Amino acid sequence: MNRDSLTVATPAGTVHATAGPRSSDAVVFKLGGAMRGSVHVTGTHHPQHWDRFTAVRACLGSVNAYQTTAPDDALPRLARGNSGYRGSLTLYPDVTGRLQVSVYPMETAAGHEPSPKTAATLTAVLRACAEHVMQREDLSVILTASRQRDTPALLRFLDWSVTHHRAEAKRLEAESRAARPARRAAVAAWWTVAHWFAASPQLVLLVMLADYPGSLSRHLSVMEWWAPYCLTAASREHDQARRAEIEAACLRNAQIRQRRRSLTGSECVRSDLSRC
DSSP states (O other): OOTTEEEEEETTEEEEEEEOOOOSSEEEEEEEETEEEEEEEEEEOBTTBTTOOOEEEEEEBSSOTTTOOOOGGGSOEETTOOOOEEOEEEEEEOTTSOEEEEEOOOEETTSOOOOHHHHHHHHHHHHHHHHHHHTOTTHHHHHHHHHHHHHHHHHHHHHHHHHHHHHHHHHHHHHHHHHHHHHHHHHHHHHHHHHHHHHSOOHHHHHHHSOSTTSHHHHHHHHHHHHHHHHHHHHHHHHHHHHHHHHHHHHHHHHHHHHHHHHHHHHHHHHHHHTO
């Protein structure tokens, strides 16, 4: 059997997937058997690490669904069906090196959820194609090209993320500071009503002291934990901002190294030509 031809057993029947010639950053599989259409597989970043291009993404259709939406009539479909399907799957190594899968929501061209049997078929085909690319000898070439393709957009996102998380941290820290006097005011209000009730036990005062949504007791209970919660949440936002900064720096350093390698290669070519 051709090493670039796959036979995939699925709930809908056997699907044949044949890899076409590799482009700079992707491999497109032509489908036959129980499915017709194509699957586009390209490199991508690790789902938890935006700066690490160690994963592959398989998309239903002949184009990268993260950049371009395939026309409805070009979407893969079951051999016995008329509905085209959208969706993708990411295959990536975990900390132990074992491959893990993230499946993104699949739907018909009309926006309907596929049946469990169809979803299992689509997932099996996407995974088989992704695993094939993950094992290719030219995987490093695909991942490098994918890094070059995606880095500008990822850097824009990471820069936005740093700004967003810092702004959230600042907002939460301000809320924490504001919560302290608010808590003191809530305590004072509760004790004032409690003293009134002790001096003159009335039903209306008892209702004010009861624990129910909107009551003094409930408000006081919330204010007891709100300030510490805001500080903890602000700390998480700072961590997210630092992580985004680190990943952006790693991407930029990779860009610089790639430019240096390209310049070095160009100088070598010019040197060779000068000897002719």
